[in-house]
Amino acid sequence: xxxxxxxxxxxxxLSKSEKRYFKLSIAGNESAEYLQLFDAIEAQKxxxxxxxxxxxxxxxxxxxxxxxxxxxxxxxxxxxRNYHSKTSKNxxxxxxxxxxxxxxxxxxxxxxxxxxxxxxxxxxxxxxxxLLFHIQDWKRKVHQALYPQxxxxxxxxxxAQKNTLQATNEYVNLxxxxxxxxxxxxxxxKTTSLQNxxxxxxxxxxxxxxxxxxxxxxxxxxxxxxxxxxxxxLLKEYFAMYFSVYNNLLGFLVFNKQHKEAFVRILLLKQxxxxxxxxxxxxxxxxLRLYTMELEIHxxxxxxxxxxxxxxxxxxxxxxxxTLVPDNYxxxxxxxxxxxxFLKKDYKKALFWINDIINHLTKKDRQDLIIYxxxxxxxxxxxxxxxxxxxxxxxxxxxxxxxxxxxxxxEKIILKFLSKTAEYSPTxxxxxxxxxRTQLEEHxxxxxxxxxxxxxxxxxxxx
Numbered sequence: 001x002x003x004x005x006x007x008x009x010x011x012x013x014l015s016k017s018e019k020r021y022f023k024l025s026i027a028g029n030e031s032a033e034y035l036q037l038f039d040a041i042e043a044q045k046x047x048x049x050x051x052x053x054x055x056x057x058x059x060x061x062x063x064x065x066x067x068x069x070x071x072x073x074x075x076x077x078x079x080x081r082n083y084h085s086k087t088s089k090n091x092x093x094x095x096x097x098x099x100x101x102x103x104x105x106x107x108x109x110x111x112x113x114x115x116x117x118x119x120x121x122x123x124x125x126x127x128x129x130x131l132l133f134h135i136q137d138w139k140r141k142v143h144q145a146l147y148p149q150x151x152x153x154x155x156x157x158x159x160a161q162k163n164t165l166q167a168t169n170e171y172v173n174l175x176x177x178x179x180x181x182x183x184x185x186x187x188x189x190k191t192t193s194l195q196n197x198x199x200x201x202x203x204x205x206x207x208x209x210x211x212x213x214x215x216x217x218x219x220x221x222x223x224x225x226x227x228x229x230x231x232x233x234l235l236k237e238y239f240a241m242y243f244s245v246y247n248n249l250l251g252f253l254v255f256n257k258q259h260k261e262a263f264v265r266i267l268l269l270k271q272x273x274x275x276x277x278x279x280x281x282x283x284x285x286x287x288l289r290l291y292t293m294e295l296e297i298h299x300x301x302x303x304x305x306x307x308x309x310x311x312x313x314x315x316x317x318x319x320x321x322x323t324l325v326p327d328n329y330x331x332x333x334x335x336x337x338x339x340x341x342f343l344k345k346d347y348k349k350a351l352f353w354i355n356d357i358i359n360h361l362t363k364k365d366r367q368d369l370i371i372y373x374x375x376x377x378x379x380x381x382x383x384x385x386x387x388x389x390x391x392x393x394x395x396x397x398x399x400x401x402x403x404x405x406x407x408x409x410x411e412k413i414i415l416k417f418l419s420k421t422a423e424y425s426p427t428x429x430x431x432x433x434x435x436x437r438t439q440l441e442e443h444x445x446x447x448x449x450x451x452x453x454x455x456x457x458x459x460x461x462x463x
Contacts, residue, residue: 008047174199387422
């Protein structure tokens with residue numbers, strides 16, 4: 001994202017109610033031009049500053065467009081802060097800290113203490129250690145202003161700050177440890193914060209995986225989820241963290257082919273998602289991760305009859321939250337749709353999604369997914385018996401591959417096979433497939449390629 005596009009993406013991310021709240025918050029004649037600029041940027045599908053300048057060429061403010069855009073961005077952020085002031089305990093505590101700073105400057109120390117007492121209780125209940133440290137620091141300042149010679153009370157406050165800081169340092173160390181579990185070892189000291197315990201447990205889980213203790217690793221995650229579920233207030237406040245742990249368990253199950261258990265757990269998790277009052281960007285990221293694993297189950301369990309329903313559900317979800325879903329996520333999902341339908345031998349639907357990708361290509365698209373979309377296109381046309389079209393597509397695909405890299409030996413083998421045998425009889429094809437499998441045993445498709453398209457599974461299904 002370019003700096004000049006920041007305002008555009010901010011506006012595009014706003015919900016209808018957020019937009020309405022913003023417009024009401026800046027009502028007045030002096031704000032008319034800002035609202036006009038807001039509406040003009042909102043109407044664009046992609047940001048074009050030249051079009052904005054041309055549209056407002058008769059307006060004086062256009063000569064200071066950068067300044068006006070920055071002011072508008074700050075007003076939107078201010079409006080969002082007000083609108084979401086009660087969204088989380090973090091937001092509530094930040095508001096209280098801002099209030100305390102203003103009250104402190106006005107010498108309203110009694111009100112400060114009242115607000116700080118309320119904030120400290122919330123921060124402790126919801127394990128907001130970073131903000132708790134700042135709250136305690138303001139508590140020290142206020143007490144010092146009221147009772148400058150009360151050193152014992154000041155000492156008590158400062159020692160509480162020290163303990164809070166230790167918990168925060170532990171959190172940072174746990175974050176570092178989870179980046180590379182094999183490089184970090186952790187102390188066995190018990191932690192009081194659920195967030196810290198979660199990070200510590202995830203570190204333990206990854207170490208168990210590295211040691212190939214799969215059963216212990218699974219049990220570790222299950223125990224952690226049960227602990228979260230015993231703290232409903234914390235689960236609600238930090239739902240994205242709980243969701244991430246749950247997705248780790250689902251990923252474990254899918255990787256180990258425990259698809260039926262994963263499928264049941266996905267249904268249970270979706271029920272929890274429905275009770276979540278707000279869907280934030282971190283939660284959307286976890287939902288997309290959940291959908292990816294659900295599609296993997298459909299890819300492996302070809303007998304499932306709900307594939308079309310889950311694909312429709314994903315489409316609806318992405319359309320609903322499209323400003324928060326990166327384009328490459330949508331590309332990845334469409335590729336998965338095509339791949340699943342191909343493996344289910346529903347070639348018409350597979351071709352629909354392949355064409356949807358090819359007809360909407362952009363320079364920003366992941367080139368690996370584009371290449372394997374073209375591969376999938378060849379396989380679908382082969383299965384449909386479109387020999388003439390297939391030879392034309394293969395020639396174009398070879399040119400595309402040569403522009404990017406040398407054609408690998410396994411690619412030459414498969415491309416030659418597709419071109420040569422497309423119009424063979426079923427009996428002759430079966431013989432040709434046996435020969436193809438023998439050739440690919442000598443020059444196998446790399447494992448990481450099979451993660452995109454499982455050529456081996458395709459050959460087994462066809463023979």
